Amino acid sequence: MSRLTRREMLGHAARGAALVGMGGVTAYLTVKAHDTYAWEIDPNKCINSQLGALGVEICDACATDCVLPLSAVRAVNHYPECGRCYICPAYFEIKSAVGPDGLPSEKLCPRDAIERKAIGWIDPDDPANNFYEYVIDESLCNGCGRCVMACKEPAGLGSIRLEVRHDVCLDCNRCSISTACPEDAYERREPAA
Amino acid sequence: MRRAIHVSLVVALLLAFGLSAAAQDPADYQRPVDVAPTDEVIGEGYVTPEVQRPRSLAPWRQVLDMALLGGALLLAAWIVLKRRSRRLAFALTVVCLAYFGFYREGCICPIGSIQNVAVALADPNHAVPYFVIGIFMLPLLAALFFGRVFCGGVCALGAIQELVLLKPIQVPPRLDRALGSLKWLYLVAAVALAVLPAAGRDFIICRFDPFVGFFRFTGPVHMMLIGGAFLLLGLFVGRPYCRYLCPYGALLSLTSRLSWRGVSITPDRELDCGLCNKACPYGAIEEMRAVRTSCLACARCYESCPVHLSCRGADAEAAS
Amino acid sequence: MTQVAAPLEYRLAGTLGAGDFDHALRGLAMVSVMHVVAPTEPTPFNLLHAVGDSRVAVYGRERQVRSWPTSKDGYSVAVDDTVWVGEAGQIEIFDPLGRLIDTWRDDDLLGLVTAIGITRESVFVADAAARCIRHFDRERNLLNNIGDRHRKGGFDIPNGVVDFVLGRGRGRGSRWVVHVANPGMHRVERYTPDGELLGRFGRFDGVDPEGFPGCCNPTNVTLTSSGRVVVTEKAPPRVKIYDSEGQLLTVVAADEAFDPAAKNMDVATGFMDRIYVADTAGRQICVFERTEKQS
Numbered sequence: 121m122s123r124l125t126r127r128e129m130l131g132h133a134a135r136g137a138a139l140v141g142m143g144g145v146t147a148y149l150t151v152k153a154h155d156t157y158a159w160e161i162d163p164n165k166c167i168n169s170q171l172g173a174l175g176v177e178i179c180d181a182c183a184t185d186c187v188l189p190l191s192a193v194r195a196v197n198h199y200p201e202c203g204r205c206y207i208c209p210a211y212f213e214i215k216s217a218v219g220p221d222g223l224p225s226e227k228l229c230p231r232d233a234i235e236r237k238a239i240g241w242i243d244p245d246d247p248a249n250n251f252y253e254y255v256i257d258e259s260l261c262n263g264c265g266r267c268v269m270a271c272k273e274p275a276g277l278g279s280i281r282l283e284v285r286h287d288v289c290l291d292c293n294r295c296s297i298s299t300a301c302p303e304d305a306y307e308r309r310e311p312a313a
Numbered sequence: 314m315r316r317a318i319h320v321s322l323v324v325a326l327l328l329a330f331g332l333s334a335a336a337q338d339p340a341d342y343q344r345p346v347d348v349a350p351t352d353e354v355i356g357e358g359y360v361t362p363e364v365q366r367p368r369s370l371a372p373w374r375q376v377l378d379m380a381l382l383g384g385a386l387l388l389a390a391w392i393v394l395k396r397r398s399r400r401l402a403f404a405l406t407v408v409c410l411a412y413f414g415f416y417r418e419g420c421i422c423p424i425g426s427i428q429n430v431a432v433a434l435a436d437p438n439h440a441v442p443y444f445v446i447g448i449f450m451l452p453l454l455a456a457l458f459f460g461r462v463f464c465g466g467v468c469a470l471g472a473i474q475e476l477v478l479l480k481p482i483q484v485p486p487r488l489d490r491a492l493g494s495l496k497w498l499y500l501v502a503a504v505a506l507a508v509l510p511a512a513g514r515d516f517i518i519c520r521f522d523p524f525v526g527f528f529r530f531t532g533p534v535h536m537m538l539i540g541g542a543f544l545l546l547g548l549f550v551g552r553p554y555c556r557y558l559c560p561y562g563a564l565l566s567l568t569s570r571l572s573w574r575g576v577s578i579t580p581d582r583e584l585d586c587g588l589c590n591k592a593c594p595y596g597a598i599e600e601m602r603a604v605r606t607s608c609l610a611c612a613r614c615y616e617s618c619p620v621h622l623s624c625r626g627a628d629a630e631a632a633s
Numbered sequence: 634m635t636q637v638a639a640p641l642e643y644r645l646a647g648t649l650g651a652g653d654f655d656h657a658l659r660g661l662a663m664v665s666v667m668h669v670v671a672p673t674e675p676t677p678f679n680l681l682h683a684v685g686d687s688r689v690a691v692y693g694r695e696r697q698v699r700s701w702p703t704s705k706d707g708y709s710v711a712v713d714d715t716v717w718v719g720e721a722g723q724i725e726i727f728d729p730l731g732r733l734i735d736t737w738r739d740d741d742l743l744g745l746v747t748a749i750g751i752t753r754e755s756v757f758v759a760d761a762a763a764r765c766i767r768h769f770d771r772e773r774n775l776l777n778n779i780g781d782r783h784r785k786g787g788f789d790i791p792n793g794v795v796d797f798v799l800g801r802g803r804g805r806g807s808r809w810v811v812h813v814a815n816p817g818m819h820r821v822e823r824y825t826p827d828g829e830l831l832g833r834f835g836r837f838d839g840v841d842p843e844g845f846p847g848c849c850n851p852t853n854v855t856l857t858s859s860g861r862v863v864v865t866e867k868a869p870p871r872v873k874i875y876d877s878e879g880q881l882l883t884v885v886a887a888d889e890a891f892d893p894a895a896k897n898m899d900v901a902t903g904f905m906d907r908i909y910v911a912d913t914a915g916r917q918i919c920v921f922e923r924t925e926k927q928s
Contacts, residue, residue, distance in 0.1 A: 134571045138457055142568075146450050149433055152440040163342035174893045187418075187529055199361045203349050203791030205817060205848040207837050209868075214839035214847060224839055240355035241784070248818045248837075249784045251355045258365060274896035274914075275868035276848050277349060277791055281342060283366075290420045293428060293516040296533075348761075348793040354786040 157308055159295050161193070163281045165305035168265035171273055182263040182282055185300040192289035193263030193282050193297065195233075195256050201279035204239065204251035209275050210267035211236050211254055222247070228270055233260035258285070375444040378421050382467065383451055385409055389466025389610065390459035394574055399616035405466045406475050414469030419528035423452050423463070424470065424561040427500070428507035428516045435508035452561070456568040460575035464555055464565065465610030470524050474552040475611065477544050481551050481594035489596045492557040493607070500560035523554055551594030555609060566606035575605040578614060592617030641874060643885040643908065643921040649692045650683055651917040657706065658685035658916045660719065660748075661901040661909050664712035664729075679903045683911065683918060684710045684718055689731065692918070701731030708794075709759070709899070711749035719746025719758065742767055742775060747897075750799040752809055755826060759795035759813075764788050766797055766811060768826055779811055779828040789817025789849070792867065794897040796853040800860060812862060816849035821862060821879070834879025842873065843881040852897045857906050865910060867896035872910055872921070885921050886910070 124132070163169040167179045182193035207214065207223070211234050216226035227234070235255045243249035256267075263282055271280045298306030352359050385405065392401045413421045426441075426449040433441045441449075452463035464471050484492070499518075506515040519525075523540040526532025532540075546553045555562050569575065578589055578601055590598045597608040650658070662682045681692040684707030690700040709719035715734060716727040723738040724746055737743070744762025751757075755776070756769045764787025766779040780788045780795075788795050797813040810831060811824040820835040835851075838844020845851055851864035851873075861882065862875045869888035875881055885908055891898065892914035899911045908921040 131571065131573070135457055135573060138568060138571050139454075142450060142453060142457075145430075145434070146446055149430065149441060149446045150443065152433060153443045153446060154440050157440070157442060169342065172894055187525075187531065189531065194365075196365050198364050200364070201349050203817070203848065204355065205791055206789075207819070207848055209848050212839075217840060218838050218844070222837060224837075239357075240359045241357045243784055248820075251350055251359075251785065253362075255362075256365070274792075274894055278342070279349070290418060292420065293425055293519045348791055350785070356786075 158286050158291060159284050159289060159298060159306055159308055161282050161284060162305045162307060165303045166265075166268075166282055166301075167303050167305075168268040169272055169278065169281050170303070171278070174274075178265050178269045179302060180264040180266075181300040181302070182265060182297050185297045186263075187290065187292060187296050188288065190288075191263045191297070192285050194258055194261045194285050195263060195265070195267050195280050196283045197254055197256055198279045198281065199253070201277055202254065203277045203279070204253060205276070206248045206250065206252060208236065208252065208254055208271070210234070210271040210280055214270075228266055229261075230264065230266070231260045231262060233257045234267065256280075375442075378417065379444060379447045379451070381412065382421060382448065385467045386451060386455040386459075386462055389462040390455065390574075393462055393465060393576060393610045393612050394459055397612060397615040399612040402466055402610075402612040403475075406472045409467045410469050410472035410476070413467070414473060414524070414528045419469055419522070419525035421448060422470075422522075422525075423448050423468075424559060425516070425519045425522065427560055427564070428503055428518055431504045431507045432514070436511070439511075453564060453568050456565045457571060458573045460569045460572045460605050460608060460610055461562075461565045462610045464552075464562065465612070468555075469528065470522075470559070471552060471555050471609065473524050473527065474543070474547040474554060477547045478551050478594055479548050482549050483591075483594075484550060484596055486596060486599075489556070495557050496559055496563040499558050500563045503560050518560060551596075552609065556595060556607070569605050569608075572605055576603040576608050576610055576612070576614070578603060578618075584619060586619065588617045588619065589614035641883040642924045643883065644924050645886060645890055646907075646920045646922040647695075648912075649681065649695075649909075649918040649920060650690060650697065651915075653690050653697060653700070654683075654685040654916040656686050656916075658683060658911050658913055658918070659897070659899060660684040660707060660709035661899045661911050661918065662710045662712045663901045663903045663909070680712075681901065681903065681909055681918065682710045682712055682716060684708070685911075685916065689716060689718060689727070699731060701727065704736070708761075709746055709748045711751050713751045717749050717751065719743075719749050721745050724749065724758070737773060747794045748796045748798075750797065750809075750811070752799065755809070757797065757799065757811060757826075759797055761790060761793060761795050764790055764795060766795065766813065766824075768828070776826075777828050779824045779826075780813065780815075780822075782828065785817070788813060788815045790815075791849045792816050792852050792897055794852060796897075796899065798855045800856045812854055812856065814851045814854040814864065816845075816852050819845040819850060821851065821854055821864065821875070834875065842871075842884055853900050855900045855902055857902050859906075863900055863902060863908055865898040865900050867898070869893060870895045870898060870912075872898075872900065872908065886919070890919055891915060 167173050167176055183191050186192055210228060212224035213226035213228045214224050216224045219225040233256055235257065236252050238250040239253045240251050265282055268280050268282055272278045295306060352361055389405055392398055392405060426445050429441045429445050430449050432439045455462050503518045506517055521539060523543045526536040526540055543554050585601065592613045595607060595609050597604050598614060664680050664682065683690045687706050688700055688702045691698050703718050703725055705720040707718045707720055711717045716729060718725045722740045722743055723736055724743060725733060726735045727733055743758060744760045746758055747761040748759035754771065758767045760767055765781040768776045768779060770776055797811050800810045800812055802808055802810045809826055813822050813824065815822050819837040820833045822833040823831040825831060836844050839846040845866060847868050850866040852867055853865045855863045857863060860877050862877060865872050870891035871887050872885040873881060874883050874885060891912045894914035895912050898913055901909045903909060906923055910919045912919055
């Protein structure tokens with residue numbers, strides 16, 4: 121490769137110009153770039169957790185509209201806000217008949233994803249005297265929102281909310297849940313810390 | 314401290330009574346936390362477990378994907394330009410289809426990233442992750458040096474069409490050229506719709522993505538129908554989506570025009586037999602020369618070459 | 634027993650105070666007019682005191698007769714010959730015409746005052762922040778707490794409010810009995826002023842009205858003149874009357890009478906066993922009267 125032909129010179133020059141251009145665009149984007157923008161659900165807009173939205177149908181768009189077979193949305197129990205109730209309306213179907221143990225006979229979660237266990241010092245005689253922890257199994261929950269609606273004020277403390285699992289979410293440009301969401305509760309933004 | 318508790322309890326109760334719910338920061342769904350029992354009240358050394366926060370985006374995953382994309386591009390360039398092996402190119406195609414297509418569910422997609430990049434360039438309040446910048450830029454960069462090796466070896470959308478191509482027919486060059494300009498229209502439309510103000514923004518490339526439904530084994534009906542139609546057509550017409558509609562293909566044809574190297578039919582060894590021309594299902598060989606802007610780097614021409622063996626490993630330097 | 638109980642049935646007789654409260658209506662208390670030293674405004678009816686926002690509103694039979702501001706949001710009210718308003722960290726004491734007599738501040742013992750009971754010798758104050766009832770003498774010395782011996786560290790109140798009412802025990806010279814709603818355990822509990830548990834009733838049931846539904850009911854409690862226990866529930870709102878043994882006597886009103894978001898609806902009883910319920914979400918007071926069948 122002793123001498124460059126004129127043609128090669130032009131080629132190099134054009135490629136160099138293109139590289140500079142692409143580099144410029146990349147630099148501009150990189151300066152602005154963020155690491156963490158992702159789809160998030162605004163709990164104040166989601167009809168299942170929105171305060172004051174009572175007597176409305178449960179919205180299960182998060183469970184049905186995700187492109188994934190098991191939705192990327194999960195119900196999350198914020199433990200510090202959980203009342204650890206004896207009768208949790210998000211765990212029990214509180215309208216079901218009471219069994220011999222004094223508890224409702226049916227559970228609310230259609231996928232049986234919530235686990236209930238007594239915590240702290242356990243009263244052997246009076247189960248109502250205990251606090252209970254409610255843990256939602258991530259691998260079972262599909263984000264249908266029933267427990268969210270049941271735990272909301274004024275029936276409960278509203279400690280359960282729907283949240284997007286960012287490790288599962290494909291972060292589609294046209295997030296199909298966001299387009300189906302009747303409340304425009306989906307937003308692409310910096311997730312809460 | 315007690316005072317703070319009282320104040321927050323009052324605030325919480327006010328909220329409980331339905332006040333000022335609308336005025337909150339979206340991330341802030343404050344509930345009457347103070348009425349929940351504390352660890353001391355629960356007793357017996359109970360510790361409130363960590364909230365099952367959505368795990369943060371896994372950065373190693375994105376780095377891995379970017380590295381795989383870059384690696385696949387280099388590998389494709391090596392296979393097509395150096396080894397000139399159709400068999401290896403095909404194998405790479407299958408592997409990339411399996412990984413980027415079915416395993417990553419079609420979402421390592423430079424095609425769709427055009428829209429994100431367009432929005433980030435046009436809207437001062439919008440940005441894209443580093444990952445998307447990489448996804449968008451790497452194949453263009455590769456095309457600048459080696460031609461459209463992304464199309465030939467790496468792109469999952471291309472790969473699925475590559476696999477169904479059973480009986481290629483030659484599209485008349487004039488028609489081919491006319492249809493080929495459609496992708497520019499699509500590119501312009503996609504960018505125009507993406508840079509609209511946020512409320513009216515539409516990502517049509519994703520909305521009409523023909524194959525992502527197949528990758529995920531589920532999708533809207535229109536998507537599956539479009540995809541099915543392209544696959545049917547693709548039985549006879551080589552890669553119809555890539556050649557006529559793919560907006561990223563439009564961009565790649567732009568940078569590959571300037572490419573440093575490309576698929577070349579070795580001039581000092583050629584036989585003028587035209588077999589390579591016939592073998593090219595994409596109409597990318599004109600006058601016994603691979604047209605860089607439309608060559609999809611599938612390496613079929615090498616395979617068809619009667620002097621293939623001598624072609625293999627030929628010094629590409631001499632070729633250009 | 635020859636006594637035939639008249640059917641215990643109630644109807645919604647009307648509402649009071651609609652539009653008077655902008656943000657919140659929280660506490661109710663009745664005073665019989667004979668206690669009121671208010672020569673300027675003689676009124677033959679009982680007066681209902683309501684607190685909410687940062688004010689006290691006093692209602693006669695049909696309308697507001699006076700109103701005055703408080704320095705903080707009121708959560709509860711009690712009336713003897715003065716008006717006691719429970720707030721966060723303090724109790725304000727007014728004369729019947731609304732002039733401030735005294736402010737009793739105590740951040741530790743009066744965390745959030747959600748109910749007050751006054752006797753000649755004692756003052757009982759429900760502190761929702763500490764989830765117990767404080768028993769003071771009239772000199773404001775703390776005698777003891779009620780409910781803090783509970784295994785759960787206090788009353789179980791996911792609803793955020795401790796509500797109680799003072800009743801007389803049986804027999805002459807008997808002591809006061811504190812009736813408390815313990816919603817998280819679906820019970821109404823009776824305590825002596827010293828904090829000894831006398832008895833309790835209630836169980837969870839989401840279907841049978843005899844039980845208390847949901848996570849935490851009943852939220853509020855009061856007594857009728859004959860010692861029956863009136864309770865209110867939330868989600869859905871409901872008002873019921875039990876006898877002192879926990880036998881359900883009647884459902885006064887179910888959810889259609891109230892805003893469905895109402896919770897912690899304070900309740901007071903008045904002349905002729907009238908029942909006043911604070912619809913906390915609808916921000917008005919619902920008045921229920923007994924339907925008098927031929928007796």
